[in-house]
Amino acid sequence: MGNWTVRLKKGGITLVAAFVLMTTFAGPQSWHVYAAEINADIPQVIEKASPSVVAIIGKPSSEVDKTLEKNRFNLAHGTGVIVASNGVIVTNAHVVKDMKNIVVVTSEGTTYRGHASNIDEESDLALVKIDAVGLQPATFASSSDIKVGETVAAIGTPISFALRNSVTVGIVSGLDRSVSSQYQLIQTDAAINPGNSGGALINMKGEVIGINTMKYADIGIENLGFAIPVDTVKYVLKHFELYGKVKRAYTGLELEESWEAVVGLPSMAGLRVDYVDADSPAAEAGIEQDEVVVSIGSDSVQTLVDYNEAIKKYLPGQTVDIKLQSGSATLTKSVKLGELHNTEATLTEDADGSSLDADSGKTKIGDSHFGWSMKYPAGLVKRQQSDDGDSISFVDAKGEFALSIRIASDQSDELSPAALLTTIAGEDDSDYSSYGNSATVLERQYVKRAEYPYAKVVSRSGEDGYIQTRGYLHGGRLYTVQLFVTKEQYTNRSKQNSYNDLLDSFKLAFNTGDNSLKDISVFNSDDVTYTSEYGLSIDLPAAWEQDYHGSTSFYNDEYSQSLEIHVTSASSGDTLQNWVDREVDMFEAQYTADYRRVDKPVEATVDGVPAWQVDFASSLGDEWFAGRSLFFIKDKYKYEVRMTYPKDEQDDELEKMWDNVVASITVDKETMDGELGFIQDLNELADPDRTALYKNEKFNYTLRIPENWTTNRSYDGNDQATKSFSFPGGYLRVEADNKSVYTEVVKDAEEELKKSHTSDSDYSYSAEDVTLFGDVKAKKYKVSYSKAHIPYTETIYLFNRKQVTYTVTLRTDVAVSTAANVARLNKAFDSFAFVNGTESGK
Structure with missing residues (x-):
């Protein structure tokens, strides 16, 4: 005997069966009879x-x-x-x-x-x-x-x-x-x-x-x-009938499948307990991490699907025996099941109106803000629309044509017909002109219609595309309406008449009282509400945008004003006052007194809880930037809403906007992301004096750098010749050169310093010979540029060790030259040590 596969194809239906070929050859004959019966039964079964x-x-x-x-x-x-x-x-x-x-x-x-x-x-x-x-x-x-x-x-x-x-x-x-x-x-x-x-x-x-x-x-x-x-299906339907939802048993176990189970191999390894929720039914039953679940009741389990299939046989409140392997011992522990509270799906409510057709009864379409309207064929589909609605494109549901409308503002109504025709001729450089390399003008004329005169250009683009462009001037705007069709549609007289009828229906008017007119305006001058994963909702002017989707940073249309939302957890025992005091202290520690301002906190109320508002300003020596922060604590989370802007933009309009923003703030615990946990406020843990060791093995030196400084290296990741360590308003930079002669480097540096001083007397410097690290002769230059765009000071060290010339620059802007910042910068340099030497400044 042997294994055979037969494929029968009848009426587009393929039946495949494997069977055993008997010596009497009765099998194939029986199969044909069976297949015929199945095919004959299918219509009755479907019926x-x-x-x-x-x-x-x-x-x-x-x-x-x-x-x-x-x-x-x-x-x-x-x-x-x-x-x-x-x-x-x-x-x-x-x-x-x-x-x-x-x-x-x-x-x-x-x-x-x-x-x-x-x-x-x-x-x-x-x-x-x-x-x-x-x-x-x-x-x-x-x-x-x-x-x-x-x-x-x-x-x-x-x-x-x-x-x-x-x-x-x-x-x-x-x-x-x-x-x-x-x-x-x-x-x-x-x-x-x-x-x-x-x-x-x-x-x-x-x-x-x-x-x-x-x-x-x-x-x-x-x-x-x-x-x-x-x-x-029956299991779920029964629960829907009895409870209105599926009630699932909860053990509190997080389980891990074996490698074999993950890749689909047969496995007898069971499920390892990866984690046990505190105060859960499993924890109360004494189940511990790394034990292996062998069975749930009478059902053995090797995969997570096995586990779910077994546990669904039980209801919350029932007790089940769970067999476990703990080392060499086999244990059975009784677990009184809790209830798994998954986030229930919110039933979607019907959209406005009961019709499946969102545009039922609409025979015209238009934009109330830009003031235009036209016929609305049933097959017209909006493809794309700009944020303000000044550009919109449509396609036909059957793919027969495409239509676009563009509105350009600040256009003179006195444009002559010839100039208007020239202007719209350039509109052939549109999305549709890509169908051909060049456009051949077939028709060009100025149509003197009594109500809405327009310029008209018809052109052929390539072999298959035909474009009709119409331009209207009205109210300081240029309205460009453009229709694209293929040659097949263009040469069909009846189709062409219907397209012209559609274009002829375009009007520079919008009747708000016409219920058959669909308004597609997206222009919005009202505030827009943003909601974050942290439950916070806030209203911002319509012109403001998020930095990117999901970000909690927002900017005005000129990017001069910004608003940021910071959310962290409130640590046990922390208070609003302690939090605000820490933030103010950190801000003041960043700038010297002449370059910062912090007003006394003002008490406020946000969404029913106490809040503090703090106004601040700072400068690096040129433009002053101001801002204000609103601090409040609600539902175990700390919220800071911070707005910043150039100080000279502070006016009554900005004050009004801020007041509206504050008044709009709400926090809804129900809208928080269900997976949110404890979010540590890093400022509570920050230690600006804590350092980490940096080691440059190629050029044989080490440094101890404050760990909150940022590190920059050259574009070549393998090139360690230049290394910078930055903080706001300053940096320490090490340049190592094993190709140049030390004396030449010194000579070039001094010539550059002299040149800078000669060209600008406000740029001053001093030079001296010093000894570093006990026995290394060095040049030390102190630079001060008090009239710079941003005033700063620099200390530059040049020294040589084993044919390597080191140039170390310590720079601070005057605005951030606080005693603490200067001390950290000097301490970082004092920690400089050669790899084969003894580290100093620990």
Whole structure:
């Protein structure tokens, strides 16, 4: 006998089976009969199951880009399975979690409004409810009856909503799969595509054996889909019915899989206890780190999926025996289970209006701020819009044309027709002109329309592109409207008439009382609210922007004013006064008295808690920068909101803005990132005098440098010839030269100093011979430049050791030449030591 594989392809359905060839050759004959029966049964099976499968469509919700919700063509869809005749439908959590305006369509085409009633992201299952009666619920199989190799069919809504209740057929490829899920999954080669999520995987009895959830989509990967097994579906549905959510047992264990389990090899190693939460059920039961979990109740566990499958059999409050391996001993410990409190998914509310079409009833489109409007064809899709709305582009849903509108301000209305035509001719250097290397003008004219005259240029770009550009002058603005079509569309007379009709509808007016007119203006002069992961919300002027997405730094449009938010944890025993005193002391320690100012803290109230406001200013000798910080403590976190700006920009308008910012601040503990822990305030631990050893092995010296100084090296990471150690307003720099003659280096340095003094008498210096490190002869130069853009002083040392010339520069701006800064700088230099010598200045 031998193993054979037969592939039968009928009607686009491929059936694959492995069988044993018997000496009587009865096997193949039986297989053909069986395959024919299966093919004959499939239509009846689908006919039985399909009424229980529905298509789900809705509008995706986005906290990042709210414009997505307003795009009538931006829709999301999936599939669901009816589980109760009164309109209860199970689907994937990822299908409906962020879906608004849900619409459910049954297999015969009846449409219902729906809403997500329950969501469980851990299992990726959810319920959708529609107002209906007499629906046909699906019949669920038993997981124990599912066999690898049995024929199955997937029913769903792949790719497009127009393809709802599509059927693909395959086999069960595997059971107990662990792929991006807490629980086991069914593997199938039945085609599962985007939109199939939430649909039914059925057996040849028409019973649901799983809910389709995902597929592998990568180059070279085919027919690799997965479904949530029916027993997990039943488990979740039961919890939804009894508790409104899935109640999961909590042990307090963090477990680690063996290497074999991670890579998919069979493993009998169990799960190592990586961590035990304090005061958790596991801790109370005496389970300790590094013990190995062997079984949960009667279920042995080797993987995290095994563990989750076993623990889901128990409810919070129940007691379970956990067998563990501790060294050579086997232990059993009884754990009274707690409840796992995962962050529950927030059910998405419907968008404004109940229609799936966000633009229902809108036949015109325009911008109320820039004052234009035009017809709104059903297929017009907004592609891109600038932040202020002065540039916007559209495409046709069928890909037949593209349209752009650009508004340029500060344009004279007295521009002549010839000048206007010349101006808009340059607009052919647009995104669309890339379709050809040069544009051939086909038409150019000034159209004298009574209400809205315009300049018009039609050109051919390359072989396939045609561009019509229209320019309008109105109210000191140039409105440029540009249409791009392909040659096929341009030469179609009826199409060309429809495009011209669209362009002719463009008006330099916006009727706010017209309910059929959709306003796409994004211009905003009001404050914008920003919310951070730390629960803090704050309003800033619309013109201000975040430094980058997720940053807590903000800038005005000229980047001259900034606002930063700093959040740290309040240490035990710390107070608002102690915190503010530390910050003021640190600021004053950075600058000498003539170059800083700190006002006395002013008491305030922020979101119901005490706060202190501190005004400050500083300068390095040229421009003064001012600012103010607001300090407050709430919900165990310390918040500092700091605004800085050039001192000469401080005026009543800035004061008003600051007052509005402070009044807007709120802290909501519920919106904090659930994973936030203790955030150490580094200023509490900072020691400006603590040093770390730097060793330059190439040039044989060491230094002890304050650890809060920054280190800069030359562009070549392997070149240690130049090394700088910086702090705000100063640095220590070491330049090592093993190629030049020491006397020549000294000569060049002195010539440079003399040259600087000759060109500017405010640049002064002195020179002397000194001995360093006990026996090293050196040159010492002291430089002072009091009239510089930023006044500074320098001490420069030149010395030679074993054919290496060292130039060490100690520089401080006068503004930061505090006794402490100067002492640290000198101490760092005094620590200079040769590697084969004795370190000094420890």
